[in-house]
Amino acid sequence: MDGALSLSHSKWVCKYHVVWIxxxxxxxxxxxxxxxLGDVFHxxxxxxxxxxxxxxxxTDHVHILISIPPKxxxxx
Known part of the structure; x- marks a missing residue:
């Protein structure tokens, strides 16, 4: 798996598109x-x-593609 991260017994790729309004x-x-806002979100x-x-x-909302661990x- 290209770009996969790993925990102790698994490999994962979890990406979410979040819109904050x-x-x-x-x-x-x-x-x-x-x-x-960019620095705060990071x-x-x-x-x-x-x-x-x-x-x-x-101008009135934020789109974020974020990688979140499965835990x-x-x-x-």
Whole structure:
């Protein structure tokens, strides 16, 4: 398997496409925070032992392709 990661007894490839949309799609919120959101998302992913493979910060929502270990739920 190309690009597979491994745990003690298994190999895995778990990639999820997550779309984060704030309530009411506040465009003003993203204007001021857009430059800092990328760093914040990467820091949060690193705390949870995940990797952000790709991400797009649009004017009112965020698309993230994230690699999550199978021992974790996507919602956490």
């Amino acid at each position: 704030p309530k009411y799609r506040k465009k003003k919120l993203f204007e001021g925070l857009r430059k800092q 820091a949060l992913a690193q705390q949870k032992e995940c990797r952000i493979l790709e991400g797009h910060l649009l 974790m739920a996507v919602s956490s």
